[in-house]
Every structure is written in structure tokens, then in C-alpha cells.
Amino acid sequence: MRSPDRTAYGSWERSAIVDSVAVKARPSRMRADASRNRERIVTAAREALVEHGPDMPLDEIARRAGVGNATLYRNFADRRDLIRTVTLSVMDRVAARAEGLLDEEPDAFEALRHFTHQAADERVGALCSLLSGAFDRDEPELLAVRDRLTRAVEALVDRAQAAGQVRPDVGAGDLMLALSQLTRPLPGTACVDIDHFVHRHLQVFLDGLRAPAASVLPGSAATLEALRRPS
Structure with a gap:
């Protein structure tokens, strides 16, 4: 064989x-x-x-x-699905950046400063339009990442205030509101390349957060919970 x-x-x-x-x-x-x-x-x-x-x-x-x-x-599947995914992506990435800085940056104000500029790079200003009713804002996955982001940003602000580096009459809502307003193009303009101006103006805003305060702010500190309430 x-x-x-x-x-x-x-x-x-x-x-x-x-x-x-x-x-x-x-x-x-x-x-x-x-x-x-x-x-x-x-x-x-x-x-x-x-x-x-x-x-x-x-x-x-x-x-x-x-x-x-x-x-x-x-x-x-549709526009709603895409907007939901973008919202979760932005919030998750911004929360991760805040948490990382809490762990890695010992200087409280430097952590807040880095977070502010990094959140601007994540286009966090898009969140207001994303959360304008395009989908259910109370779904569990969205609530979980929103609460995670809230805890991290409030911890950054609280730590800087406890260190005497940030004025006591501001809140995490003031920070996020400024980020939202400064990371979106002006109405009626085609200003899409705004990064240079965004970071410049954010630094002016951050200087205004430093303690001791140079003025008395009108109204009360904005909280993230207050920003979520319907007007």
C-alpha cells in the first residue's frame, strides 16, 4: 500500500x-x-x-x-437614535475627563482649568440642543451618565473652593453654563473655526472664578440641578 x-x-x-x-x-x-x-x-x-x-x-x-x-x-435607525448616541458619548467622555483630573491633578484649580478646556474640546456646548426634547431624557442610561458627570464636576468645583482657590459664590452650574455658551458659534454666523477664541474666553472666565473675588455677583450660584429644571 x-x-x-x-x-x-x-x-x-x-x-x-x-x-x-x-x-x-x-x-x-x-x-x-x-x-x-x-x-x-x-x-x-x-x-x-x-x-x-x-x-x-x-x-x-x-x-x-x-x-x-x-x-x-x-x-x-433615525435622527433621534443618532442624537441620543452623541449625547451619551459627549457626557461619558466629559465625565471621564473630570474623574481623571480628580485622581491625577493635585492642584485643585489646575484640575478645574484643565477640565474646562478639555470639556470645550469635547464640544460640550452641544448638550443643550441635544437635550431639547429629541428623546426621553429620563431613560436609565442617560440618567446614569448625567449623574456621573454631575458628581465629577461638582467635586472639581467643591475641591477648588475648599482649597480657597475659587470664589464661594459660584456653582458647578455656572461653570457648565459658561462652557455651553462659549463653545457654540454666535447666532447668525458661520464661525465654525472658533477654538482659538473659545479657549481665550474660557481663560478670562476662569480668571473670574479665582478667589478672592473682585466683585459681588448678582443672584445666586447656579447648580446643575437648577439648570435641568424647566423654566
């Missing part, structure tokens, strides 16, 4: 292994590509929301993300 051709069998076996690895690798690459596409869409949507509000053109978002409309709709 003729013995098996081990050379041929070994070649076939190696080929089968290579093919098996390739088959397993293709879905992995496809998942990675899909994840990158989704992230690009969310980033583009965040920028468009800052400029145009919740009525931003979805075609424009797809163009900015470098994907086709079909890819956008494959990832997000």
Missing part, C-alpha cells in the same frame, strides 16, 4: 490553517472598520450639532464622516 504523501498533506494542512485564520480575521477586520465608521459618524454629528443644532442635515454628517448615507442609516 502506498504511504500517504505527507508533504502534500502538510501543505494542505498549512493551507487549511491559513484559510481558517483568514476567515476568522475577516470578521474581526470588518468589525473594526464598522466601529471606526460609527465613531467617525458620532464625531461628525457632534460637530454638526454644535453648528446647526438638532436639525442638522444627516447627509452633511455622512459627508463629514467620509461614509455613505447607507452606512449612516445602517448604524443609526
Whole structure:
């Protein structure tokens, strides 16, 4: 009886292994590509929301993300789904930055300063338009990340005040309100490249937070809870 051709069998076996690895690798690459596409869409949507509000053109978002409309709709069922995802993404990233600075930056005012500029880079100013009724703001996932963000930002402000570095007549709501107002283009303008001015004006605002205070502020400190109440 003729013995098996081990050379041929070994070649076939190696080929089968290579093919098996390739088959397993293709879905992995496809998942990675899909994840990158989704992230690009969310980033583009965040920028468009800052400029145009919740009525931003979805075609424009797809163009900015470098994907086709079909890819956008494959990832997000509709405008509401996309806005919800962007909202969660912004809040999660901003909360993570605040928590990281609480752990890593020993100087309380420096932590607050870094957070303010980093939150501006995250386009946190888009949150007001995102939370304008496009979806249920009381859903558990949104409440969880909102509470996480609230705790972290309040801790940054409280720590700086306890250290005597921030005036006592301001609250976390004052900080987030200033961030919201200063990270959105002026109404009726096409001022999309505002980063240079944003960080400049945020630094002026931060200087105004320092203790001792140079003036008496009208009204009372804004809290994040007060900002969430309907007017």
C-alpha cells in the first residue's frame, strides 16, 4: 500500500490553517472598520450639532464622516437614535475627563482649568440642543451618565473652593453654563473655526472664578440641578 504523501498533506494542512485564520480575521477586520465608521459618524454629528443644532442635515454628517448615507442609516435607525448616541458619548467622555483630573491633578484649580478646556474640546456646548426634547431624557442610561458627570464636576468645583482657590459664590452650574455658551458659534454666523477664541474666553472666565473675588455677583450660584429644571 502506498504511504500517504505527507508533504502534500502538510501543505494542505498549512493551507487549511491559513484559510481558517483568514476567515476568522475577516470578521474581526470588518468589525473594526464598522466601529471606526460609527465613531467617525458620532464625531461628525457632534460637530454638526454644535453648528446647526438638532436639525442638522444627516447627509452633511455622512459627508463629514467620509461614509455613505447607507452606512449612516445602517448604524443609526433615525435622527433621534443618532442624537441620543452623541449625547451619551459627549457626557461619558466629559465625565471621564473630570474623574481623571480628580485622581491625577493635585492642584485643585489646575484640575478645574484643565477640565474646562478639555470639556470645550469635547464640544460640550452641544448638550443643550441635544437635550431639547429629541428623546426621553429620563431613560436609565442617560440618567446614569448625567449623574456621573454631575458628581465629577461638582467635586472639581467643591475641591477648588475648599482649597480657597475659587470664589464661594459660584456653582458647578455656572461653570457648565459658561462652557455651553462659549463653545457654540454666535447666532447668525458661520464661525465654525472658533477654538482659538473659545479657549481665550474660557481663560478670562476662569480668571473670574479665582478667589478672592473682585466683585459681588448678582443672584445666586447656579447648580446643575437648577439648570435641568424647566423654566
